[in-house]
Amino acid sequence: MQLTEKHNEYWRRNLKYTAVLLAVWFLVTFVVAWYARELNTITFFGWPLGFWFSAQGSLAIYVAIIGIYAVLMKKLDKEYNVDEGDLE
Amino acid sequence: MSTQAFSHKTFKSNLTKYYTFYTGGFIVFLIALAIAEQLGTSRQWIGYWFLFATIGLYAGIGIMSRTADVAEYYVAGRRVPAFFNGMATGADWMSAASFIGMAGTLFLAGYDGLAWVMGWTGGYCLVALFLAPYLRKFGQFTIPDFLAERYGGNIVRTIGIISAVVCSFVYVVAQIYGVGLITSRFTGLEFGVGVFVGLAGILVCSMLGGMKAVTWTQVAQYIILIIAYLTPVVWLGMKHTGIPVPQIAYGYTLQKVTELEKKITADPKEQEVRKIFADRAKAATAALASPAQAHADGKAKVDSTLADLKATGAPADKIAAAEKAVAAYPRDVTAAQAQWKRETGLAARAAPPRPHAQAFPGKDEAAQANARLNFIGIVFCMMFGTAALPHILMRYYTTPSVQEARVSVFWSLFFIFMLYFTAPCLAVLAKYDMFSNLVGSSFATLPAWAAAWAKVDPTLLNITDVNMDGIVQWAEVVIGGDLIVLATPEIAGLPYVVSGLVAAGGLAAALSTADGLLLTIANALSHDLYYKMIDPNASTTKRVTISKGLLVVVAIVAAYVTSLKPGDILFLVGAAFSLAASAFFPPLVAGVFWKRANKWGAIIGMAAGLGVCVYYMLRTYPFFTNMGVPKMDLWFGLSPVSAGMFGLPVGLLTIIVVSLLTAPPSRKVQELVEHVRYPHLKGDTLVSEGR
Numbered sequence A: 001m002q003l004t005e006k007h008n009e010y011w012r013r014n015l016k017y018t019a020v021l022l023a024v025w026f027l028v029t030f031v032v033a034w035y036a037r038e039l040n041t042i043t044f045f046g047w048p049l050g051f052w053f054s055a056q057g058s059l060a061i062y063v064a065i066i067g068i069y070a071v072l073m074k075k076l077d078k079e080y081n082v083d084e085g086d087l088e
Numbered sequence B: 001m002s003t004q005a006f007s008h009k010t011f012k013s014n015l016t017k018y019y020t021f022y023t024g025g026f027i028v029f030l031i032a033l034a035i036a037e038q039l040g041t042s043r044q045w046i047g048y049w050f051l052f053a054t055i056g057l058y059a060g061i062g063i064m065s066r067t068a069d070v071a072e073y074y075v076a077g078r079r080v081p082a083f084f085n086g087m088a089t090g091a092d093w094m095s096a097a098s099f100i101g102m103a104g105t106l107f108l109a110g111y112d113g114l115a116w117v118m119g120w121t122g123g124y125c126l127v128a129l130f131l132a133p134y135l136r137k138f139g140q141f142t143i144p145d146f147l148a149e150r151y152g153g154n155i156v157r158t159i160g161i162i163s164a165v166v167c168s169f170v171y172v173v174a175q176i177y178g179v180g181l182i183t184s185r186f187t188g189l190e191f192g193v194g195v196f197v198g199l200a201g202i203l204v205c206s207m208l209g210g211m212k213a214v215t216w217t218q219v220a221q222y223i224i225l226i227i228a229y230l231t232p233v234v235w236l237g238m239k240h241t242g243i244p245v246p247q248i249a250y251g252y253t254l255q256k257v258t259e260l261e262k263k264i265t266a267d268p269k270e271q272e273v274r275k276i277f278a279d280r281a282k283a284a285t286a287a288l289a290s291p292a293q294a295h296a297d298g299k300a301k302v303d304s305t306l307a308d309l310k311a312t313g314a315p316a317d318k319i320a321a322a323e324k325a326v327a328a329y330p331r332d333v334t335a336a337q338a339q340w341k342r343e344t345g346l347a348a349r350a351a352p353p354r355p356h357a358q359a360f361p362g363k364d365e366a367a368q369a370n371a372r373l374n375f376i377g378i379v380f381c382m383m384f385g386t387a388a389l390p391h392i393l394m395r396y397y398t399t400p401s402v403q404e405a406r407v408s409v410f411w412s413l414f415f416i417f418m419l420y421f422t423a424p425c426l427a428v429l430a431k432y433d434m435f436s437n438l439v440g441s442s443f444a445t446l447p448a449w450a451a452a453w454a455k456v457d458p459t460l461l462n463i464t465d466v467n468m469d470g471i472v473q474w475a476e477v478v479i480g481g482d483l484i485v486l487a488t489p490e491i492a493g494l495p496y497v498v499s500g501l502v503a504a505g506g507l508a509a510a511l512s513t514a515d516g517l518l519l520t521i522a523n524a525l526s527h528d529l530y531y532k533m534i535d536p537n538a539s540t541t542k543r544v545t546i547s548k549g550l551l552v553v554v555a556i557v558a559a560y561v562t563s564l565k566p567g568d569i570l571f572l573v574g575a576a577f578s579l580a581a582s583a584f585f586p587p588l589v590a591g592v593f594w595k596r597a598n599k600w601g602a603i604i605g606m607a608a609g610l611g612v613c614v615y616y617m618l619r620t621y622p623f624f625t626n627m628g629v630p631k632m633d634l635w636f637g638l639s640p641v642s643a644g645m646f647g648l649p650v651g652l653l654t655i656i657v658v659s660l661l662t663a664p665p666s667r668k669v670q671e672l673v674e675h676v677r678y679p680h681l682k683g684d685t686l687v688s689e690g691r
Helices: A005-034 A049-079 B008-038 B043-064 B070-078 B082-093 B096-138 B143-151 B154-187 B191-206 B210-241 B250-266 B268-289 B291-312 B316-328 B333-350 B365-386 B390-397 B402-420 B423-438 B448-456 B483-491 B496-534 B540-563 B569-583 B585-593 B599-620 B640-661 B667-677
Strands: B461-463 B477-479
Touching: A005 A049, A005 B096, A005 B365, A005 B667, A049 B096, A049 B402, A049 B423, B008 B043, B008 B082, B008 B210, B008 B496, B043 B154, B043 B191, B043 B210, B043 B496, B070 B210, B070 B390, B070 B540, B082 B210, B082 B390, B082 B402, B082 B496, B096 B143, B096 B154, B096 B365, B096 B390, B096 B402, B096 B423, B096 B477, B096 B483, B096 B496, B096 B585, B096 B667, B143 B154, B143 B390, B143 B496, B143 B585, B143 B599, B143 B667, B154 B191, B154 B390, B154 B496, B154 B540, B154 B569, B154 B599, B191 B210, B191 B496, B191 B540, B210 B250, B210 B402, B210 B423, B210 B483, B210 B496, B210 B540, B250 B268, B250 B423, B268 B291, B268 B333, B291 B316, B291 B333, B365 B569, B365 B640, B390 B402, B390 B496, B423 B483, B448 B461, B448 B483, B483 B496, B496 B540, B569 B585, B569 B599, B569 B640, B585 B599, B585 B640, B585 B667, B599 B640
Parallel strands: none
Antiparallel strands: B461 B477
16 A cells, blocks of 8 residues: 555654664663773762663663653554554 | 454453462462471472472463464464563563573672673663564564565575574573473482473473463463562562662662672782682692693602601591592592693682672773673673564564554563562672671581582582681682572571572573473474475464474473583573574564665575674684684684674675665565554555464
8 A cells, every 4th residue: 555644754753763762772781881980980879880770770771761662652653543443 | 353252451350360369379379388397398398399389380371271273372362461471571581591590690790790681681672662563563473474574485484494493492402401400409300300390391381372371371480480589689688788679779788898899808818818729720830831740749749748647656637638638649640630720720719809890800901991892792792682582572473462562572671670680689689698797707607508508519609718717718619600599598598488489480480481482493393384385285273283293392302402411501592692683683673674675685684694693603612613613813802602793783784785786675575564664554455463
């Protein structure tokens, strides 16, 4: 079937969400790990900050990234009328 | 949906009811066993109770879920609610290595061990953003299915089948090994018998009901494994941090650990022990330089000591000790060389404790930069490997809708997070406990758990009074990583029933992962190879029957390979991730996000990614180079486990270049891509629920 301009817009917005969330993922993974020694000089509730990120901060942010994506996409599906309808 | 009368709401509320009841029942079972222990039931019987009750339970769920329906067998009827699929994925994901090994790795490696924790959780972001919703919309049965449909042709499917079988098989061997280890440790059965008891447990779960049975047993297994993991940690946390959620408060415990590390590094008694090890290592190195001479000298020395003692009429016990030394002295030069080689290893024990919180320790800037690069390498390969392992991706075929698949990845990572953010906490708490209670205690009055474990298994805990002062120094303690989780209940002072619970949790972790992996292998062979390529006219009954038969065959082959005890399992697991990342990730993601990606791009891309990955491992990993493969230098100093860091980019680049050089895919394929990108399109002619 032929996609309308609205469909393309839906996909572009999906890509935008994906890119932003991926950037956050990259930041709390690779940037944080790369600068772990520098971050470790800061103390955060007893933890050296670099250690804290790798041991739980980044992990919690991963959970949040996935949760936010699910919520955003549910809204987007409805807005562009490509949602599957509610489960009975 | 498949049946008109089926209601997702009722189904979900029934499931919630069943599993709440089940969790309550399990807790009652624990309390009953705790009472039985107080009344004098032996430890061995508690071990048996846990082993047979939990396996019996899984078997019961497996038998109740038996089915011959194709959609039920391969994808659990596509009606698993997000929350429950999350639990099942959690159990599927967390293996014996996560449950038993992870905290130990963190205990030994400190910060650098966190690479595994990050890698094995962050990968789910990639699953959520790049794969799960699109695979769900595609709605077939296996991962090779998607590759074949998207890129067309049996070559792609064949490469898909081979990659899926290889990574899953390597991984399943490690799981069965874990099953054998746990059953033998906690019941006293032999390792080989333990493997087959566990195997029976795996088969009753998966054979009769396929994905349907595996899903519902995995939910049950998750509940057991998380209770088992958290209980002792909460207890130990109460002891050291004063609150029942030590995960949010162990930062201060970590500070104390760092203080104690400094104390241990500076302590003169500790230094004395480390010097003894350094001297012994140095002496061994010197002896290895001229072995014949050193062997003769050493022999003369023990002989003359004995002669002197006898001549001077020394006490009997001293003479006996000297006689023992003569008897124990290596007979010939070869035996002596082997002993000296082992002794040179003591140099490692001459080092002060590795600072737990310090990132990338190393003697100079270059060594530290290398440690950092390898940290990044492991994180990278584990993440992209996570997002490419077929047994995990397959789980997202089982949800009722695309949106449920998205939510389900959230629950998956949430349930995995529960364990993975506890493991670093456990490592710190255990270290603090040992630094403050074990170190400095006298050999006559060791903490009870230490005395017990040192006797049971010297590979896990070995304490010898090296400097003969009667006091434990940290340098005198050798710890095997697996000890941390296994001994935590005793360190925390909990009754034996909790140790049994931990064993049951480890067993649940190993069984659930093994189930998912075996099913993936059997499905790749029965669905992709047999049905799609050999006999497309096979009836549904025949397909399911063949899959069940294959499951048994694969399980037995895997158990046989396990019983040979193949070497370095941790490397094999890491290698499976690197291979999966190199082979699967690029074509899967390009398949959804780039319409222009075509058949030849995928074929050559997968081959190139896999090729580079395998080549790097072959040329650099000692296991292969010792077999005669010409050795080469590491690229950028990156260890062989992280071969995916080269394989994945090469694979991705090749797909792009080759696709652009060859004709674009047909209109039909492009429509398929559009079809998977939208959860629901009005007037879409492609069918989505699977055939």
